[in-house]
Amino acid sequence: xxxxxxxxxxxxxxxxxxxxxxxxxxxxxxxxxxxxxxxxxxxxxxxxxxxxxxxxxxxxxxxxxxxxxxxxxxxxxxxxxxxxxxxxxxxxxxxxxxxxxxxxxxxxxxxxxxxxxxxxxxxxxxxxxxxxxxxxxxxxxxxxxxxxxxxxxxxxxxxxxxxxxxxxxxxxxxxxxxxxxxxxxxxxxxxxxxxxxxxxxxxxxxxxxxxxxxxxxxxxxxxxxxxxxxxxxxxxxxxxxxxxxxxxxxxxxxxxxxxxxxxx
Amino acid sequence: xxxxxxxxxxxxxxxxxxxxxxxxxxxxxxxxxxxxxxxxxxxxxxxxxxxxxxxxxxxxxxxxxxxxxxxxxxxxxxxxxxxxxxxxxxxxxxxxxxxxxxxxxxxxxxxxxxxxxxxxxxxxxxxxxxxxxxxxxxxxxxxxxxxxxxxxxxxxxxxxxxxxxxxxxxxxxxxxxxxxxxxxxxxxxxxxxxxxxxxxxxxxxxxxxxxxxxxxxxxxxxxxxxxxxxxxxxxxxxxxxxxxxxxxxxxxxxxxx
Numbered sequence: 001x002x003x004x005x006x007x008x009x010x011x012x013x014x015x016x017x018x019x020x021x022x023x024x025x026x027x028x029x030x031x032x033x034x035x036x037x038x039x040x041x042x043x044x045x046x047x048x049x050x051x052x053x054x055x056x057x058x059x060x061x062x063x064x065x066x067x068x069x070x071x072x073x074x075x076x077x078x079x080x081x082x083x084x085x086x087x088x089x090x091x092x093x094x095x096x097x098x099x100x101x102x103x104x105x106x107x108x109x110x111x112x113x114x115x116x117x118x119x120x121x122x123x124x125x126x127x128x129x130x131x132x133x134x135x136x137x138x139x140x141x142x143x144x145x146x147x148x149x150x151x152x153x154x155x156x157x158x159x160x161x162x163x164x165x166x167x168x169x170x171x172x173x174x175x176x177x178x179x180x181x182x183x184x185x186x187x188x189x190x191x192x193x194x195x196x197x198x199x200x201x202x203x204x205x206x207x208x209x210x211x212x213x214x215x216x217x218x219x220x221x222x223x224x225x226x227x228x229x230x231x232x233x234x235x236x237x238x239x240x241x242x243x244x245x246x247x248x249x250x251x252x253x254x255x256x257x258x259x260x261x262x263x264x
Numbered sequence: 265x266x267x268x269x270x271x272x273x274x275x276x277x278x279x280x281x282x283x284x285x286x287x288x289x290x291x292x293x294x295x296x297x298x299x300x301x302x303x304x305x306x307x308x309x310x311x312x313x314x315x316x317x318x319x320x321x322x323x324x325x326x327x328x329x330x331x332x333x334x335x336x337x338x339x340x341x342x343x344x345x346x347x348x349x350x351x352x353x354x355x356x357x358x359x360x361x362x363x364x365x366x367x368x369x370x371x372x373x374x375x376x377x378x379x380x381x382x383x384x385x386x387x388x389x390x391x392x393x394x395x396x397x398x399x400x401x402x403x404x405x406x407x408x409x410x411x412x413x414x415x416x417x418x419x420x421x422x423x424x425x426x427x428x429x430x431x432x433x434x435x436x437x438x439x440x441x442x443x444x445x446x447x448x449x450x451x452x453x454x455x456x457x458x459x460x461x462x463x464x465x466x467x468x469x470x471x472x473x474x475x476x477x478x479x480x481x482x483x484x485x486x487x488x489x490x491x492x493x494x495x496x497x498x499x500x501x502x503x504x505x506x507x508x509x510x511x512x513x514x515x516x517x518x519x520x521x
Binding site: 169171177187 | 313315339340341342343345346347349351353354355356357358362366367368369370374377378422423426
């Protein structure tokens with residue numbers, strides 16, 4: 001005689017059936033109402049389709065006649081990216097040490113974290129708008145923007161790497177009576193060096209991409225060239241610029257990926 | 265002479281890890297501290313150079329009272345105490361020479377440390393010590409290329425570079441295989457007598473402790489309950505130190521740990 005049950009069902013995530021079906025019903029109702037009241041103006045959509053059609057017609061074939069302008073724009077973007085990466089890393093390293101819980105004291109830690117959070121909380125485009133207002137149109141505003149952007153990324157990840165170090169080495173340096181800076185130079189820096197180099201290469205690549213975006217709001221580089229081309233309805237030139245941007249980013253990603261793999 | 269008296273260490277509000285412990289170590293003797301995990305061996309060693317802050321009590325090394333030193337004074341005083349670690353705590357990505365010279369970081373300027381411009385006298389001393397323990401030919405190799413026994417030799421040389429007045433070794437052989445472990449133990453014993461250096465070793469392997477030490481200290485629950493010559497450590501004493509561990513497993517505990 002078999003008294004064991006032969007059926008089994010996985011217990012529901014929400015145990016109470018009333019609550020469970022109540023939540024399902026509420027969600028369904030919300031989706032239906034939202035879809036029914038979406039402010040989509042279908043007339044404008046079809047107008048927009050036609051306009052998009054005109055833009056694409058104007059863009060083909062891409063026009064490389066003004067490639068001098070294009071190359072100048074790119075070289076400027078590259079300079080912005082390099083300057084921003086060097087400046088960003090130079091500021092990120094001390095900030096990362098400040099913002100590492102296991103190295104710094106409480107008030108300094110909160111200060112470091114605070115600066116990083118502020119640097120991270122604004123999208124580069126917003127930072128670029130502020131810097132363009134502050135220092136005027138051009139690549140300088142772009143470089144400053146990307147310095148802030150680099151700090152938000154590099155300092156945060158580097159601080160996390162510092163918090164993960166093998167603390168035994170720090171203990172060993174303390175036990176020989178090494179000073180604070182000597183301890184950092186010997187016990188911490190060698191451990192975080194591979195990550196720092198990797199972040200630097202990634203950030204250069206990332207800054208090159210971002211410099212195209214911040215250029216659109218007036219912060220110089222290839223983005224400014226692209227914005228101008230759009231403004232003058234030179235859609236064929238704009239397409240040429242876009243294609244080159246995609247190509248360069250692909251190349252820079254491949255190069256930075258290759259280098260990072262080699263140093264890991 | 266190291267004189268520890270009434271040393272107490274309490275983490276948080278719990279039961280103290282060390283309870284009014286007294287211990288005196290002098291001369292060039294090699295003292296082994298044994299006891300089961302959690303007996304407070306490691307805390308005792310780390311309280312001596314204040315890697316762990318003692319709660320109360322006194323630690324006196326050749327006339328210097330360690331417990332009352334300010335941060336700056338402590339840094340200077342720590343140069344006089346060498347320490348060897350279970351996991352070596354070498355800087356893996358630096359060369360053996362840089363690791364060895366890091367034992368002098370308390371003496372050289374930050375700039376000299378950063379640019380690796382070590383004093384000639386230190387370099388000579390380093391080669392001398394590395395020659396003595398048999399790692400001189402590895403000077404330019406990265407520390408993580410060496411085997412466990414070789415890495416612990418680097419750890420020992422780093423500590424000796426301080427020209428310490430006492431050497432603390434926190435389970436220096438626990439990460440090593442039995443043969444290498446014996447080599448490191450006999451190296452520590454020989455160095456103790458050659459350099460007239462008192463050595464305190466935390467160790468799990470009782471067989472090795474008995475073979476290489478001049479004196480054995482047995483700890484249990486933060487107190488010293490045995491302190492005598494290795495020959496005096498017999499089964500009843502062992503049972504008391506390792507109470508809770510069946511006597512039958514003793515040999516195994518000694519061999520494995």
